[in-house]
Amino acid sequence: MKTFYIILILITMVSLSDVIRRLLPFKVPLPLLQIILGAAIAFPSFGLHVEFDPDLFLFLFIPPLLFADGRRMPFHEFMGSRWEIISLALFLVFATVVGLGLFIPTLMPDIPLAVAFALAAVLSPTDAVALSGIVGKGRLPKKMSKVLEGEALLNDASALVSLKYAVAIIMGTMVFKTSKDYAEMGVNFVLMAGGGVLIGFGVTWFYVRLVRILTKLKGDETAIQMIFLLLLPFLVYVVAEHLGASGILAAVVAGMTVTYSNTMSTVSISMRFQANSIWTVLEYLLNGIVFLMLGLQIPGIIEYSIERVASDNGIDLFSLVSDIFIIYGMLMFVRFLWLVAMKHLRKILHLKKGLVFEHFSTKELVVMTFAGVRGAVTLAAALSIPLYISTSPTFVSVPARYQVIFIAIGVIILSLLVAVFILPLLLKGFTLDNDEIEQEIKVAKAAMQQVALSSMQILETRLVSNNELKLDPQHITDIHNHVARGIRQSLGISDAETEYYDLLELRFRLAAIRAERAELMRLKSTRQISEETANKLRYDLDLLETILAGREKQS
Incomplete structure (x- = not known):
């Protein structure tokens, strides 16, 4: 107690x-x-x-x-x-x-x-x-x-x-x-450091593979994934120290490997x-x-x-x-x-x-x-x-x-x-880098908006070709434009069509968000924007998609 x-x-x-x-x-x-x-x-x-x-x-x-x-x-x-x-x-x-x-x-x-x-x-x-x-x-x-x-x-x-x-x-x-003693110390240090790096990377690689397998399984595996993520730094530390390597370096490398592998991009929101x-x-x-x-x-x-x-x-x-x-x-x-x-x-x-x-x-x-x-x-x-x-x-x-x-x-x-x-x-x-970050955000948002528009046009074309639309084509165009501009207003449709309109708007918005996220990851992987900027914008997209997905389930 x-x-x-x-x-x-x-x-x-x-x-x-x-x-x-x-x-x-x-x-x-x-x-x-x-x-x-x-x-x-x-x-x-x-x-x-x-x-x-x-x-x-x-x-x-x-x-x-x-x-x-x-x-x-x-x-x-x-x-x-x-x-x-x-x-x-x-x-x-x-x-x-x-x-x-x-x-x-x-x-x-x-x-x-x-x-x-x-x-x-x-x-x-x-x-x-x-x-x-x-x-x-x-x-x-x-x-x-x-x-x-x-x-x-x-x-x-x-x-x-x-x-x-x-x-x-x-x-x-x-x-x-003797100089041999100092050389032996140097070799031992390199082995400890190198061993810590290899163990941190190796154990985390198995963790990344496990997460991807769990992600493909049906059902909510979030709790299991979180447990494994929380145990990962302790696991790599113990393994490294047990094998005579640097547990501290192993923990550092494990964290960097999780980010570098984009593991968090493949899991659920x-x-x-x-x-x-x-x-x-x-x-x-x-x-x-x-x-x-x-x-x-x-x-x-x-x-x-x-x-x-x-x-x-x-x-x-x-x-x-x-x-x-x-x-x-x-x-x-x-x-x-x-x-x-x-x-x-x-x-x-x-x-x-x-x-x-x-x-x-x-x-x-x-x-x-x-x-x-x-x-x-x-x-x-x-x-x-x-x-x-x-x-x-x-x-x-x-x-x-x-x-x-x-x-x-x-x-x-x-x-x-x-x-x-x-x-x-x-x-x-001191001059800080806030202006640089703001500029990155503007560039990223502009690129993401272009991709979002293209994805909505593709969705509209597919819906028309499959005869899945129940609204007038002009109404579809209006929905498309409203989503692109981030606004909502009355389209002059009947009450019976209102529910269908809401669902259609949700589909357009979700398609745009997913396209924006893909473009965001591309900008990050090609180093056009920093990790900090990408994480900030991805958080906003995840939050918006979660809200919209909840509305979709309620409908």
Whole structure:
């Protein structure tokens, strides 16, 4: 019952957090407010205490959230920014682990080098969910948001792999002495990443085939399809982790494969509506619980850190807090230097083509720097360190565990606070891509209207040739014109013909909608419009068809 009560409290607090945010006289980003609420209800003397299991946390929260992010990342857009994303999600992570890992022992001499590398790995992954909660959806230019989203999708895997190797060094199960050892590490990383990609794609391919088989069956299979869709991210994660591959990459690739295969275009409209509704609610709850869980850990960690500081000579709370600011500053400094290097990569390596960063101004590079906020994966990774290495005899005597966790939590909160105050100021005057999206919508609607007119003309010709019409040909032409212009008016027909007229109008409208949807999918597949524009227009068509189909059944 205790577990049930905790879940109920967390869901209730997530629901109330948005209400509280709207009632506040000043604007507070929802993730930050949820962290504050979590800390408030976990007050050490009387609050809610939740035991944090990092492995369970990674399994329950990370796969569905990354799967949902992967679904929103169109494959062709990801491939278009693949080198920018890889430069941040892979090479920047390793540069951060090495640079920050070498810097931390100079700042905190009591922390061993391997533990410093573990802390650097913990602090490497960024959180796109926290960023969107701070700046709002659509506030970043598209060229930035796609790279940041792609970075957040992939850098979790590279950071956790780096952490795994750092922990192995601490425990003494892995020693790097020769170049062969480093080569073996590189091969293992490639196998883990490649295995995650292959497993994510392979398992999802079987899921897509299953959905298409279920779609062809008679009857409403929506519930079964939804269950399989909800289980998919957990399935690929478990299979990948069991086989020694990256479960995080498998979940990301699974989400991207579902979108790339156009699976949602082949299922029923009710399935699409339910999938969108359920995933929207699920994402909202999971994201909220993640930040509440972060807040829940803060009072206990601070209390424990104060106790350790009191029993530890040479360490005081002020130095720990100042270390948080210095390490965060170093983290942002490494990120900014890397972005500047990527801006001048073509000149440095004499390449024919540079990265998109080449066209970024210094202000845009600063925005990209502070947009690298830390969140859920950093929390889970930091809290997992004691569980992994508590049995290590070399680590028990080192008073670094609580320092690592304290600093990681502090950097998460500081990155959120800095982003809250700095990013809105930096984003003032930025030109967004709203005009481009509006132009895409206009072009798509014009093309869809032409196809809709053609489909109605074909339907009219078929009805005339089959002698299925009971109205005067002029009335048919009027219906056709009225549907094309989206209006209804009296055609001067008798009351006995009114019901038939309504059914005929419905047939024309449904034929037009289905033709528009087919044209919309063609525009998306030929990349004349973006995935975002296609989803927006398809939702409108699905909603209208559902209403009209309901009227058709009633008739």
